[in-house]
Amino acid sequence: MTASWRFSTLADRHRALGSELEDWSGMGTAWSYDKDQEEEYLAIRTKAGFMDVSGLKKVHVAGPHASHVIDRAVTRDIEKLRPGRSTYACMLNDEGKFIDDCVIYRMGPNSFMVVHGSGQGHEQLTMAATGRDVSLRFDDNLHDISLQGPLAVEFLDKYVDSIRQLNYFNHTQTMLFDCPVMISRTGYSGERGYELFCRGQDAPKIWDTLVTEGAAMGIIPTRFTTLDLLRAESYLLFFPYDNSDMYPFENEKHGDTLWELGLDFTVSPGKTGFRGCEEHMRLKGKERFKIYGVLLDGTEPADEGAPLMKDGKQVGIVTVGMYSTLNKHNVGIARMPVDCAVDGVAMSVKNASGDIACQAHSMPFYDPQKKIRSAKG
Numbered sequence: 001m002t003a004s005w006r007f008s009t010l011a012d013r014h015r016a017l018g019s020e021l022e023d024w025s026g027m028g029t030a031w032s033y034d035k036d037q038e039e040e041y042l043a044i045r046t047k048a049g050f051m052d053v054s055g056l057k058k059v060h061v062a063g064p065h066a067s068h069v070i071d072r073a074v075t076r077d078i079e080k081l082r083p084g085r086s087t088y089a090c091m092l093n094d095e096g097k098f099i100d101d102c103v104i105y106r107m108g109p110n111s112f113m114v115v116h117g118s119g120q121g122h123e124q125l126t127m128a129a130t131g132r133d134v135s136l137r138f139d140d141n142l143h144d145i146s147l148q149g150p151l152a153v154e155f156l157d158k159y160v161d162s163i164r165q166l167n168y169f170n171h172t173q174t175m176l177f178d179c180p181v182m183i184s185r186t187g188y189s190g191e192r193g194y195e196l197f198c199r200g201q202d203a204p205k206i207w208d209t210l211v212t213e214g215a216a217m218g219i220i221p222t223r224f225t226t227l228d229l230l231r232a233e234s235y236l237l238f239f240p241y242d243n244s245d246m247y248p249f250e251n252e253k254h255g256d257t258l259w260e261l262g263l264d265f266t267v268s269p270g271k272t273g274f275r276g277c278e279e280h281m282r283l284k285g286k287e288r289f290k291i292y293g294v295l296l297d298g299t300e301p302a303d304e305g306a307p308l309m310k311d312g313k314q315v316g317i318v319t320v321g322m323y324s325t326l327n328k329h330n331v332g333i334a335r336m337p338v339d340c341a342v343d344g345v346a347m348s349v350k351n352a353s354g355d356i357a358c359q360a361h362s363m364p365f366y367d368p369q370k371k372i373r374s375a376k377g
Contacts, residue, residue, distance in 0.1 A: 004028045006140055008054045009200040010207055017221065025118040027055040030223045038325065040222035041229045044189055045326055048149030049222035050210050053188075053195070054203070058142045059122055061112045063134035070104060070112055072128040072275060075258070077268035081106045086169045086186060090258060090266045091116075091124045096279025097255030098263065099124065100239065103186060105171055115144075119239050124275070143203040147210070148193030148230075150372075151217050156183070156194060163194075168374040177209045188227055190234025190366050192375055232322040233331050235293070235363035237261060242291060242319040242333060247305070249288070257283045262291050289316065290341035293363040296330040296349060296356050299323045307350040308334050308358075315340060318349055324366075331365045332358075 006027035008014075014021060018034025030052060033040075043049040061070060070078045074089040081087055086105040093099050100119025106112055114125060122138060129136050147156070156163045160174055160183065171184035179202040187193030198206055211221060231238060240246045242261070244254040258264040258280060267280070296302060302321030307314045321332030332349070340347065345360040367373065 006055070008052055009143065009203045010052045010054070010145075013204065013207055013221070014052065017223075019223065024224070025055045025057065029055045031225045033221075033223045037223065037226055037229070040220065040226040041324075042326060043218060043220050044149045044191060044222060044226065044230060046150065047218035048147060048151040048155060048214070049220050049226070050145055050147040050207075050214070051222045051224055051226065052143070052203075052207070053146045053224065054143040055224075056115050056117060056144055057122060058139045058144075058197075059114045059116070059125055060137045060139055061114060061125060061129075061134060062137075063110055063132075065129075065132035065134040066110050066112055069125060069128045069132055069134050070114065072273065073124045074102065074104065075267040075271065075274055076104065077271045078104065078106075078112075080268070083108050084170055084172070086171060086184060088169075088266060090263055091119070091121055092258070092274070092276030092280055093120075093255065094276055094279065095253075095255060096257060096276040096281075096283050098239070098243065098258060098261060099255075101237075101263070101266075105184065113139075117239055128275070141200045143198050143200050145196045145198065145203065145206060145210070146187050146189075146193060147196060147219075148187045148189035148191045149219070150192060151219060152191070152193050155214055155217060155219060164377055166194075167376060177206055179206055181206070187373075188236055189230045190236065190364065190373055191230075192373055228320050229322045229324075232320045232333055233324060233327065233329070233364065233366040235262075235333070235365075237263070237291065237333070238320075242335070247317050247319070247335060257287065259284055260287045260289055260291065287338050289335050290338050292334060292336055292341035293361040293365060294318060294321075294332045294334045294336075294347070294349065294358045295361040295365070296321070296332065296358040298356060299330055300351065300353065300356060301330060302332040302349045302356070302358075303351045306352075308336055308347055309350050309355070310340060310345075310347045314350075315347070321349075327366060329365055331361070333363070336360065
């Protein structure tokens, strides 16, 4: 594997489950286990599963100018975010192109935590912080165990008071298994889920207790890449695997607009002044492609990166696909021309094994009203 410079304290647990710890964002991450991935997918959709997502980067932003720095760096109006709440946001470059997404947690009046993936989030914040009365600290001790699925709340209810009152995109400071944690009502599964932020030295205890105490409820550890099965049917993008950084345009720099990615909703109404704002607005209506869903015939899922064909010509690419034995649909996320991104447009997917008929379909395929992930009580 690539030489990692970040290390999860759960690495030995992943190795015991068969992982070789592939590199993601500088950290050895459990891409594979010695068990059926379908079991993990079904656990999260019908019971619950937990995974180590500590490879996400956590940056603390604190000081009198903290909100100004974040306001400059991201697409959301951070002044409207109250302590105890979080929000999903994007970051752009000067050309108005996507460079990272993140979840921003407001910890207090002048204190935030920004959690981002493998993009340029930390660099963006550092740029915005130059000359400001603010401190930025990258926190690699803080680990993140994501517990996702319909039984997640049932399990946590036995240990955490008022967990049922923690609403979607809210977080609380509390104790779990005698360890200090921050529990956030967030996740990347399309299910009701929780992220358990804990100290690195506490992560093994929390993981092991989830294993032993969750077993009776069918709650199991899952690999990081099971997220691909979940995100394909829940319309959750994963940088850079759905982006032109992975699938470049000929004779063009990589970079996609929020209009193309369907992430323009992350721009707070009326907000200006964030990096790339003017170009973002100018590029509205100039989409070169759209991210859209494809619904395939049969049960063979689309290959990652499979060409998307129409009238004998390649018009796009499928970035991720999956067949759900639970929901009985064969679906994928694709990059396609704007005029193809209309429900019912007939195309085909060119798999290594042969062509599969498909049609354009709006996303998400699973829980389209997003009522499951945001449920109360």
